Amino acid sequence: MGRRLVRLLLVGSLAAAVLGAQAQQRAFHYLRQEQGLENLAVTALAQGAGGEVWIGTENGLYHFDGTRIRGYGVAQGLADPRVNSLHVDAAGLLWVGTETMLFHQAREGFQQVTRDGRPIAPQPGQSLTSSREALIVNARDGLYRVQRGPSGWVIGKIFEARDREHQPELKDIWSVLAEPGGDLWFGCGLALCRWSDGRLRLYGAAGRGSTAPLGSLMRTADGELWMRSRDRLWQLPLGAEKLLGVDLPATAAAPAPMSPPLIVDGQGRLLTQWGVGVARWDGNAWEAVGVGEGLRAGGGVSALLLTRDGGIWLGTAGAGLAHWLGYRHAQSWGLTEGLPSEDSWAFLRSAAGALYFGTGAGLAVRANDHATKATLVGDPREPPDVASSLAEDSRGRIWVGSFEGALRVFDPRTGKYRHVARLPRITSLLVDLTGQLWITTHGGVYVVAEPVRDALPRRIDKDNAGRRLPQVHGACIAADGQVWFHTQAGLFRSDGQRVVEIRLVGDATQLPESRDFAALACGQDRIWLGGGMAGLWEGRLQADGTARLATVDAPLLQGRSIVGLHLDRRGWLWAATDYGVAVWNMKRWRFVRDGDGLPWNDCNQGAIYEDRDGSMWIGTSRGAAHFDELEALFAEPRLDVRLRVAGHDVPAAGDGNPGLVLPWQKQGVVLHLTSSALESRGALRFEYRMAGLEEEWRSGTETQLAYPGLAPGQYRFEVRARNLDLQAESALQTLDLEILPPWWRTNGFYMTLAAMAALLVWAAYDWRLRTILRHQRHLERLVAERTREIEASHAQMRELALKDGLTGVLNRRALGEALAADVSRASRSRQPLALVLVDADRFKLVNDRHGHQAGDAVLVAIAQRLQGLTRAYDHLGRYGGEEFVLVLPDLDISRPEGRARIEAFHRSICASPVAVPGGALLDVTCSFGVASLAFGRLESAEELISRADAALYRAKANGRNRVEYADPGASD
Structure with a gap:
């Protein structure tokens, strides 16, 4: 066992020194203040029994159900909203640890758990865990066991004072993990401790020991225990007696916290905090994901969560909650990775292992898998040309075609990149089984019979009738070496000697026109055609030389324009569209869009490529997407409700x-x-x-x-x-x-009516009197109802008199009254008061270009967005035309939080376009003039407005779409 541990330790240390080459972007979606996460310093994450994500922050707890975020704080029972730990136990109950207290989720809020009336204060980090019977809490004064008893919670300390005196390690517990059977693991001092059957056991390191406590513990599916300290990753294999250390990647720019988060993903890889990003360990090498790979984590990653459907969520210190899109299979390449243009059209893996990118600004190459960036091929001073198609000849030279018709060849050995011929618009380049280069263009089909000898392209696309083929949209090579072409005149194939038309027949009453197809893929005795609104069709080659077409039932492609098709080595069909990529494994479809890691939904025509390892490249107008671990695409989804x-x-x-x-x-x-x-x-x-x-x-x-x-x-x-x-x-x-009936429709009520009827019979002599009294009460009720209606009408008329008819906010008169009252109140109480004059930029252009109805829609949108951020005692009114006034009592704009609130109002208006009648989306900007009540002297509402107006004038003069503040002591 000792030799095995040493060998594993050496392998782990050597492998940890290898950091996998990066240079691929990852996609993240962020939940921030705009989505309702008001505090962006995330401290803890947990997934509830219903699938919801609980987000602990430095100031409040938040609940995300996949659609909206709801906040919990003091009003919901969290007397201390400074959350530092979260845990969901086996019964689905949520536990919340804060700086000073422990809470559990109740029916409509949270309840505090105390011991003998005193609060329990969990440590930050991994301080909450549970077995089947109990919750374990690593509190500031020791470990607690919390169990539900007949009359409430039963709370006891696991280690008494004498235990802690006898075992000094118990005084310094950093993290805790409970096993289902009740055993406890925890970081104690600089070692690992196990508490089982009343006995404490310590585990030290094999070799160089840790210089920092074990702040995170985790049990993987294979039973091995993993730990993380600030400086290393540690492993305790099954049955081992010593901890094995795994070095982290090279020193990060930011130090690790005392309890760095640590999780294992669905593929068994470990993820942990590293610098201001994360690092992923696959057992052999580290892969870092940080700013260079597209992660914006503010001060760093403070929490990690693996959800039940395999997703990865990252809590950050100041940037909110990040969802890693397409975690298992998607990366992307763009300008950051060295591409001369994000507009990606073609890909090629050369025999030497280099990866070539055809982009809207020319050809780029990644020399090998260790290169972190691609480089431009050719002279950067030359005008850029779209490299729309690529092919490699037997000498390893790269042939490049462009939409402008330029045919070039690049020799990696010499670095020479030269022009060969000028042809019509080139749509594809293919090298067949004999080494011939096929060139399809909008002016026919060309062949370079011996590209290694620099032969010139020769046009060969005459069919048996001597016709020239019109525009050739796509081509593919079947397994038998035959080259298939799709043109505006129909479908053709060639064996290199002659071109034969393949007549399309089908059971459909009307087949699509040939010009409706724009994409072609070849299979064994089968082809697929698609494009535009024609949908997807499968063609099977018949003995008579025709191809029988049948439409493919593909609901995901309805209404989508197919711009590229490819049949991969697995037998999966890939269809690139104007709204993402559809993949068909011949059993079911899967659609991949920007929410799954695709950099942009608009795919480029023909930009689908299968790499040598079976991974796929997709070109879009905003970058190249790389998909690997493709089996994850068709993993059976765990869909529930x-x-x-x-x-x-x-x-x-x-x-x-x-x-x-x-x-x-x-x-x-x-x-x-x-x-x-x-x-x-x-x-x-x-x-x-x-x-x-x-x-x-x-x-x-x-x-x-x-x-x-x-x-x-x-x-x-x-x-x-x-x-x-x-x-x-x-x-x-x-x-x-x-749904039970109301009380007046119950049997008891009916019985009461029967009793009353009997009493009426017995007292028939006074029925007339009772009738009169009943009639009188009825008249009184009618009078009362009429009185209420009149009072309600008066109230409604008063409200209409105070509100602006278009936007629903206060009109100028009501605004003036409210402002005067707030100014008077603030002056008396010497409290701050801010006034914001809001003016829509270039509003006259909106009316002139789009009509007054569009202008009205813009004014209504501005009012609604401002109103969405006002407090109950704020006032919002329309001052005139496109001007609005915000009156914000108790807001001190001399403080950063005061100005942050003003900026939040400004962002709310400009955050998104406004839909106006006719379907157009208008970008709206506005200028703010802000003035605050000048302390030390009396100031009227008119003077306050005048100063705000002067600040607004400066905002307009300084370029609009900005906030300007008036000098509190000025008198403009």
């Missing part, structure tokens, strides 16, 4: 769902939907209906459904989650729901 209603979690279908009985409520029933499927979330839809109320299914992304005023009776709510891009759906979730 969970239902919560009236505070009850509804068991999944088949779990003995007993249904719910609810009292009748005027506001109706609200149902909450969640799904643990967070990958490809943009394509997730919930399909649902309330049987007994509606027959048709409804579909949408909303996670909160309201059914107001449900009549008493029996209902069945049915819902399932469906992901269009994954072509997957969850099991149907059902809920039997009974």
Whole structure:
């Protein structure tokens, strides 16, 4: 065992020194303040039982259900909102550790857990863990065990004071991990401790020991224990007695925290914090992902989460929550990686291992897999030309075709890149099994019979009738060496000697026109054609030389323009479109878009290439996408849907769902939907209906459904989650729901009516009197109702008199009254007050170019965006024309947080375009003039507005779309 440990240690140390060559961009989607995450310093992450992501921050806890973010703070029971740890136990209960307290999730908020009335303060980092029976808390004063008892929580210390005196390591516990059976592992001092059956055991390092505590612990699926200190990664193999150290990559720019996050992904690779990014260990080498690979993590990665559907989420110190898009299979290349243009059209892996990129600005090459960047081929002083197609001859020279018709050849051995011929627009280059170079163009087909001898292109595309082929859109080489062409005149193939037309026949009443096809792929005795709105067609070669076409049922391609097709070595068909890439494994389809790591949805024509290792390259107008680990594309998605209603979690279908009985409520029933499927979330839809109320299914992304005023009776709510891009759906979730009648429709109420009727019979002699009294009460009720209606009407008329008719905010008169009152109040109490004069930039151009209805839409949008950030005691009014006024009591613009709030108002207006009548999207900018109440002297509302107006004038003069502040002491 000792020799084996030493050997593993040496291998790990040597392998850790190797940092895999980077230079591929990763795609991340960020959740920040715009999405509702108000604090961007993430400290902890956890996934709830319903699939939701819980986000702990330095100032509050947040819940993300895949659609929206909801915040929790003091008002929801978190008396201390400074979250430092999160944990979901085996029962699905969420535990929250803060700087000074421990909380658990209650029905509508959170409740604190105390011991003898004193709070429990968890340590930052990995301080919460659980076995089947108990929660383990690494608190500032020791380890606690928290269990649910008959009358509440039973809390006890695991180690008493005498234990800590006897074992000094127990005084310095950094992280804790509980096994299902109850054993505890924790970092103690600079060693690893195990507590089992009342006995403590220490594990030291084999070789060089750690200089920092073990801040993170993790058990992988193969049973091995992994740990992370600030300076190294550590492993305890099964049955081993010593820890094996694995060196981290070279020193990062930023130091590691005391508890660096550590997780294992679905492929068994370890991810951990490194510098301001993350590093991934596959057992042989490290791969770093940081700023150079597209990750913007602010002060660094502070938390990591692997969700149930294999997604990776990163909590950052100041940049919010980052979702790693296409984690398992997608990378991209662009300007950062050395490409002369992000517009990518062609790819080629040479026999020598170099990777060539055809871009909108010429040819680039990555010399080998260790190169971190590509370099431009040729003289950068020459005018750029699109390298739209690539091929390699038997001498290893690279042939390059362009849309301008230029044919060039590059010799990597000499570095010479020279012009060969000028042809019509070149659409593809192919080298067949005999070494001939085929060139398809908009002016026919050319062949260079012996490219190694620099022979010139020879046109060979006469068919048997002597016709020249018109525009050739695409070509491919079948397994038998035959070259297939698709042209405006139809489908052709050639064996190198003659060109034969392949007549297309089919069962369809009308086949698409040949000009409707723009993409071609070859298989064994099969071809595929697609393009434009023609859809996808499969052709099978018949004995009579024809090709029988049949349309391929591809729902994901409906309405999409196919610009490229490729059949890979797995037998999968790839279809590049104007809205992403569709992949068909001949059993089901999978769609890949920007939400899955594609740099841009608009793919370039014919830009699909299969690398030697089976990975795929896709060219888009904003970069090249590289897809590997392709089996992950068709991994069976874990799609589910969970239902919560009236505070009850509804068991999944088949779990003995007993249904719910609810009292009748005027506001109706609200149902909450969640799904643990967070990958490809943009394509997730919930399909649902309330049987007994509606027959048709409804579909949408909303996670909160309201059914107001449900009549008493029996209902069945049915819902399932469906992901269009994954072509997957969850099991149907059902809920039997009974709405009880209101009290006035119950049997008890009817019995009361019967008793009253009997009393009336007994007292028939005074029925007339009771009738008169009843009539009198009725008249009084009518008078009261009429009085209420009049009062309501008066209130409505007053509100209309105070509101602007277009935008719904205060009109100038009401604004003046509110401003005068706030100025007077602020002057008396010597409290700060800010006034913002908002003016839409170049508003007259909007009216002139798009009409007054568009101008009205812009004004309404500005008002709504401003109103969305106002507090209950702020005032927003229309000052006139395109000008608005914000009155912000208690806001001190001399402080950074005050100005940050002003900037937030400004960003809210300019964040996104405004949809106007006619469907156009207008970019809206605005200028702010800001003035604050001058302390030490009396100032009227008119003077305050005058100073804000002067600041606004400066904003306009300084270029618009900016915020200018008035001098508090100035008197403009």
